[in-house]
Amino acid sequence: MRSNMEQSATLDIETLKITQEHYILASQSLHLPRPGCEGGGCEGGGPGAVYGWRKRGLYFFLLLLLVTMIVNLALTVWILKVMNFSMEGMGSLKLNQDGIRVEGKSEFLSPLYVNEIQSRGEGLLVLKSEKNVTLNARNDQGQLTGQLTVGAEAVEAQCQRLEVRSSEGGRLLFTAEEEEVVMTTEKFTITGSEGAVFGHSVETPLILAKSAEDLKLESPTRTLTMEAPRGVEVSSAQGFLQISGRKDLQLESTEGEILLDANIIQLGNLPLGMFSKSTPQASYEQSIYEVCVCPSGKVYLSPAQSSSTCQIMNNICLWS
Known part of the structure; x- marks a missing residue:
């Protein structure tokens, strides 16, 4: 029993010696000089210290960052100065309570969406484009209206x-x-030298020429028709009225009459009708003629005598 106690005391003393040796070695390792730091070349050797070229690179990076910040600040100040930024807007662009006011010329490279574009009171609103100017209006669904x-x-x-x-x-x-x-x-005034050309019918209550100018209604290749439910009035306050046609000239009244009211009514270039064989021939020196009308409505002249010389069966009415 006594031998066992002496043996355990010896083991504790040896263990204590080993522990003291480890403590001394650990204390000495903390004070050992680092490689490259002989002669006191290292200062502040903390756990996170940077040494050598890494330290110089860090200083260079910080210097470069400082220069970049200074340059950016200088450029920002220069842009603000050049663009004339202020509390009211930027340069010729002013911000008002009613909207945006632009003084001078403005160029838009993308579509412009606004509710109203208005010029200054003393100026004009001018829209210019190298190709064309297009204004679009759309509904709530974006469809073009x-x-x-x-x-x-x-x-x-x-x-x-x-x-x-x-x-x-x-x-x-x-x-x-x-x-x-x-x-x-x-x-409605048309001042063209060729007048107005209508491809189809025209409905109007009045066609009037300017004073001291002629009014001309013409259909060069087709028929000219004038119709009205209560009559057509063609009048000339000054000058003469001329109605001509290449073929037939027809004046028709379905329910009323055609009235030619004038001091002198002239019918020029009327054909001269000839007597039938039962009637003696008229003299060629005849100066007074009678106006005759065929059943077809054709008008011709017949030499005037004491009685009517209009003959129904003559060459004018037969061929009309």
């Missing part, structure tokens, strides 16, 4: 109804729809 295109060759408007109103009072002057075109002006 109206379009106005101003091009080099034509001005085109695509809409359901085109209206032109006067500047005073907004009175309607002109409307154009798919089915009809209506002009509500008191006078």
Whole structure:
């Protein structure tokens, strides 16, 4: 028993010696000089210290970052100065409570969506484009409802109804729809040298020429027809009235009469009718003639005598 106790005491003393040796070795290792730091070349040797070329690279990076920040700040100040930034806007672009005001010329490279474009009170609103200027109107679904295109060759408007109103009072002057075109002006004037050409019928209450100018209604290749439910009036306050045609000239009244009311009525180039064989021939020196009418309505002349010389059976009425 005694030998066992002496043996355990010896083991504890040896263990204590080993522990003291480990502590001394650990303390000495903390004070050993690091490689490259002989002669006191290293300072502040903490656990996270940077040494050598890494330290110089870090300083260079910090210097480069500082220079970049200074350059960016200088460029920002220069841009603000050049663009004339202020609390009201930027340069010629001013921000108001009513919207945006642009002074001078402006160029838009992308579509512009606005509710209203208005010029200054003393200036004009000018829209310029190298190709054309197009104004589009769309509904809530984005569908195109109206379009106005101003091009080099034509001005085109695509809409359901085109209206032109006067500047005073907004009175309607002109409307154009798919089915009809209506002009509500008191006078429609055409000043072209060739007049106006209508491909189909024209409905109007009055056709009037300017003062001291002639009015001419002409159909060069077809028939000219004038109709009205209550009559057609053709009058000339000054000058003469001329109605001519290449073939037939027809004046027709279905229920009324045709009245030629004038001091002198002249019917020129009427054919001269000849007597039948039962009637003696008239003298060639005849100066007074009688106006005769065939059953067909053809008018011809017949030498006047004491009694009527109009013959039904003559060469004029037979061939009419």
